[in-house]
Amino acid sequence: MQTVDLDAVPLRDLNARLHDPAQVGRIADWRVLHPKGRHNIAVGLDAPVTVRIDGHVGYYCAGMNQHATVEVSGHAGVGLAENMMSGRVVVHGNASQSAGATAHGGLLVIHGDAAARCAISLKGADIVVRGSVGPMSAFMAQAGRLLVCGDAGDGLGDSLYEAVLYVAGRVKGLGADCVEQPMEDADRASVAELLAAAGLDDVDPAGFRRYGSARELYTFKIENVGAY
Amino acid sequence: MSHDDTAPPRLDAVWGQRESHLFDRHTIHEIHRAAREGMYRIRGFGAKRRLPHFDDLVFLGASISRYPLEGYREKCDTTVTLGTRYARKPITLQTPVTIAGMSFGSLSGPAKEALGRGANEVGTSTTTGDGGMTDEERTHSKTLVYQVLPSRYGMNPRHLRMADAIEVVVGQGAKPGGGGMLLGQKISDRVAEMRTLPKGIDQRSACRHPDWTGPDDLAIKIQELREITDWEKPIYVKIGATRTYYDVMLCVKAGADVIVLDGMQGGTGATQDVFIEHVGIPTLPAVRQAVEALQELDMHRTVQLIVSGGIRTGADVAKALAMGADAVAIGSAALIALGDNHPSLADAYRRMGTVPGLFEDWQAGNDPAGITTQDPDQYTRLDPAVAGHRLANYLRVLTLETQTLARACGKSHVHNMEPEDLRALTVEAAAMAGVPLAGTDWIPGRM
Amino acid sequence: MCGIVGLFLKDPAQRPHLGALFAPMLVEMTERGPDSAGIAVYGDAAPADGRRVVLSHADPAHDWPALAEGLSELVGGGVGLHVIDTHAMLTVPGPDWAPLADWLATAHPDVAVVSVGDRLAIFKEVGSPASVLDRFGIAGMAGTHAIGHTRMATESAVTTAGSHPFNTGPDLCLVHNGSLSNHNRVRMRLRRHAGARFATDNDSEVAAAYLTWRLEAGDTLEQALEAALRDLDGFFTFCVGTRDGFAVLRDPIACKPAVLAETDAWVAMASEYRALAGLPGVETARVWEPEPAQVYTWRIP
Structure with a gap:
């Protein structure tokens, strides 16, 4: 276990060490103290290490993560785990807007609420939100899965491509080209798998509804002009 | 209408009749087309209307008060170093001409490879585009700039680390404030996979980044990219020319190493004609405003400026540099050099209803030169x-x-050329470039 | 483009500590806006039938007593003066401010009016938030609510006048993160039809003047903000203070960041959570990001 206190060393040192193959090859467990909302903590990791951050983080925490597990005990700022490729990012508090933006792979778990545009342009990752998600979540999401145990804000799944959304609570409104679709066996398996992966054994997998793309906006049609 | 309104117009004017300047034949055709299709026009290439440009400037060659250098004998250095402000590994180019960002998807694989080969031969860089980095491109470009675009198609930290510089794209000159577009014909299996999209859809890229808006957020985004790449690589920010003075200042404040300024004449793979012709300001006034902003912040030459949009000749390059640019980028001209619009393809162009010199349908995926296509029958024609x-x-x-x-x-x-080495031939160019009208001391707006 | 913080104290026992709670919040937003900073503090009411006026001058050694003397002659005495760094806080008796403002503009054209109100006092300067807080002694101030701003200038100059908060009517102040896209026509309309006067070409001043116009027309704060959603275009997060109110509003797309936290003792907003993280009781506060196009207001009972 290696402890890094951000009150004592600059962010640059922390990230440089987390990028250094010699250090991450030797030390599998890292702990970060006093993050105090600083931006860009533990970005660009590319090794199977675990980084536990004691407190709140600012923008882009765990951005572009590969292979690593990053766990935040507090709230996370804008763009949490943006463009994550693989690995696992867990936040125990809330996540600000654009959580998991354009993430290609891996698992993002938010135990609190996620704000607006959660999973925007999602490209293949899985996102599990224990609380609710804000408006315009999964905007333009292309691939991957978003599972929301609470409610979803307005405009859910606007201009959705092939990503699949599961919501247990109330959906305030669906965005353009997003429709409710029947839950098949594969969807029930997906929900169970996502809940298990996120470690949420107390959530009933039965209560989820599926939302996906109606694929009406996939090609330009002048009749759709009102939806653009 | 029963008649065929797609038929080519008869070009023979009737004696005594006068074509309307306002409703000329092109305008009338466009109204007919819009009425028929109910869809705006999407095309490639850049602005086609006449715009004030570098052509309206001339150099004051040396005479008695100044002394010229001998061509072929006395050295005139052309090296440019980019990224000296923060990057640990700035890049050095042997010529001040770089290749602008153009995507695999809008361009064929062989076209991207050709750009890399050409750039390598003269020691300059190429740039990726929407849709990510291909192996061919990385292999064939010695110095490669990796774009971070609003869509983040194919965005990959591995590629970020493999790049020599990173370019955060805010906008482009053909469409400042607009997103990208790639029509279904060009979404092949490979393009679809790279962009995580279903094959054959009409893809509209985002016009804003998904996780930041404005300069305060941009500063944090730039820091993220620096942290991920351990402060090694120069970070460029590319903007379309609009509110250039303020935008350049904000790029500097947000921490850019290099600013790429794309004027209104900049090309595009596929954009609404109304956007291409009516949004943004020409390259000429944009360069002046950008340099003034850099000078105001005492950052000229510390934050480098790359200018693009309508660069065709060494004269354009020299004038952009004289006005204060550190380098220029070419896009459309590079495609033409590869063979776009070549007269040898006249028959193929005629079959498409156009002629060499007028072809602009880079959006359509049908290109006899094998450049703006994803059709193997076509792109294999490009060696x-x-x-x-x-x-x-x-x-x-x-x-x-x-x-x-x-x-x-x-x-x-x-880089030692100065605006004072230039004179303008027209009042508008004098005003826009901020150099005196030839034969006078007059810079419109300055006194 | 900037950082915003706001703190509204519900618990009267906390009010002596307003500045001490608020100052560290603003410092947290330094990176978002290093150009200048400004703070609006809602403190004690001015003496009856009078107002609190904050003026500024580029020269810290400006002859404020002479100016106070001049004002005293106009209103028949009773002008209080307290000089803090480049600013002068005056208490001015009498119900009618407009003729005094005209006199100031003519007799002291180099003096800027920073704020006018009963309880409001604004302090703003070019420089880092920490230095601005320090110069004006904000941490020692008491009151009910405070709003602050750190600025990264976009399209207007880095000057004291161009700094937020903007005060455009008695006790109203507004700070803004974002960029309005139709402020020029709104400014013209307010000039022509509401008699508004503008000190800067800043879009945020237009938003403040717009709210002043609506409030003077009889709107409640909630109604004025609803109207702003219809008439102001662009991307914005506003934090607004009135004599007894505190409000937050985001545009319908809501890209510029904002987070709210509320306990029984206080309501706080900021561009980033880090500004709220030091507040007492924040661990158990309700924390959320304001919804697009939704008006949030609080009022002193």
């Missing part, structure tokens, strides 16, 4: 080695022409 060499030759000519003008003004480095 990347041959086309790359053509581009290298063209880049050499641009460099030689630039040096010729610099030497004539007595400069041993192309």
Whole structure:
């Protein structure tokens, strides 16, 4: 276990060490103290290490993560785990807007609420939100899965491509080209798998509804002009 | 209507009749087309209307008060170093002409390879585009700039680390404030996979980044990219020319190493015609405003400026540099050097209803030159080695022409050209470039 | 483009500590806006039938007593003066401010009016938030609510006048993160039809003047903000203070960041959570990001 206190060393040192193959090859467990909302903590990791951050983080925490597990005990700022490729990012508090933006792979778990545009342009990752998600979540999401145990804000799944959304609570409104679709066996398996992966054994997998793309906006049609 | 309104117009004017300047035949055709299709026009290429440009400037060659350098003998340096502000590994180019960002998807694989080969031959860089980095591109471009775009198609930290510089794209000159577009014909299996999209859809890219808006957020985004790449790589920010003075200041405040400024004449793979022709300001006034902003912040030459949009000749390069740019980027001209719009393809162009010199349908995926297509039957016609060499030759000519003008003004480095070496031929160019009208001391707006 | 913080104290026992709670919040937003900073503090009411006026001058050694003397002659005495760094806080008796403002503009054209109100006092300067807080002694101030701003200038100059908060009517102040896209026509309309006067070409001043116009027309704060959603275009997060109110509003797309936290003792907003993280009781506060196009207001009972 290696402890890094951000009150004592600059962010640059922390990230440089987390990028250094010699250090991450030797030390599998890292702990970060006093993050105090600083931006860009533990970005660009590319090794199977675990980084536990004691407190709140600012923008882009765990951005572009590969292979690593990053766990935040507090709230996370804008763009949490943006463009994550693989690995696992867990936040125990809330996540600000654009959580998991354009993430290609891996698992993002938010135990609190996620704000607006959660999973925007999602490209293949899985996102599990224990609380609710804000408006315009999964905007333009292309691939991957978003599972929301609470409610979803307005405009859910606007201009959705092939990503699949599961919501247990109330959906305030669906965005353009997003429709409710029947839950098949594969969807029930997906929900169970996502809940298990996120470690949420107390959530009933039965209560989820599926939302996906109606694929009406996939090609330009002048009749759709009102939806653009 | 029963008649065929797609038929080519008869061009023979009738004696005594007068064509309306307002409703000329092109305008009338466009109204007919809109009425028929109910859809705005999407096309490639850049602005086609006449705009104030570098053509309206001339150099004051040396005479008695100044001394010229001998061509071929006395050295006129053309090297440019980019990213000196923060990057641990700035990049150095042998010529001040770089290749602008153009995506695999809008361009074929062989076209991207040819750009890399041509750039390598003369020691300059190429740039990726929407849709990510291909192996061919990385293999064939010695110096490669990796774009971070609003869509983040194919965005990959591995590629970020493999790049020599990173370019955060805010906008482009053909469509400042607009997103990208790639029509279904060009979404092949490979393009679809790279962009994580279903094959054959009409893809509309985002116009804003998904996780930041404005300069305060941009500063944090730039810091993220620096942290991920351990502060090694120069970070460029590319903007379309609009509110250039403020935008350049904000790029500097947000921490950019290099600013890429794309004027209104900049090309595009596929954009609404109304956007191309009516949004943004021409390159000429944009360069002046950008340089003024950099000078105001005492950052000229510390934050480098790359200018693009309508660069065709060494004269354009030299004038952009004289106005204060550190380098220029070419896009449309590079594609033409590869063979786009070549007269040898006249028959193929005629079958498509156009002629060499007027072809602009880069959006359609149908290109006899094999450049703006994803159709294997077409792109295999482009030999990347041959086309790359053509581009290298063209880049050499641009460099030689630039040096010729610099030497004539007595400069041993192309960066020593100054706006004071220029005069304007028109009042509008004098006002926009901020240089005196030839034969006068008058800069409109300055006194 | 900037950082915003706001703190509204519900618990009267906390009010002596307003500045001490608020100052560290603003410092947290330094990176978002290093150009200048400004703070609006809602403190004690001015003496009856009078107002609190904050003026500024580029020269810290400006002859404020002479100016106070001049004002005293106009209103028949009773002008209080307290000089803090480049600013002068005056208490001015009498119900009618407009003729005094005209006199100031003519007799002291180099003096800027920073704020006018009963309880409001604004302090703003070019420089880092920490230095601005320090120069004006904000941490020692008491009151009910405070709003602050750190600025990264976009399209207007880095000057004291161009700094937020903007005060455009008695006790109203507004700070803004974002960029309005139709402020020029709104400014013209307010000039022509509401008699508004503008000190800067800043879009945020237009938003403040717009709210002043609506409030003077009889709107409640909630109604004025609803109207702003219809008439102001662009991307914005506003934090607004009135004599007894505190409000937050985001545009319908809501890209510029904002987070709210509320306990029984206080309501706080900021561009980033880090500004709230030091507040007492924040661990158990309700924390959320304001919804697009939704008006949030609080009022002193």
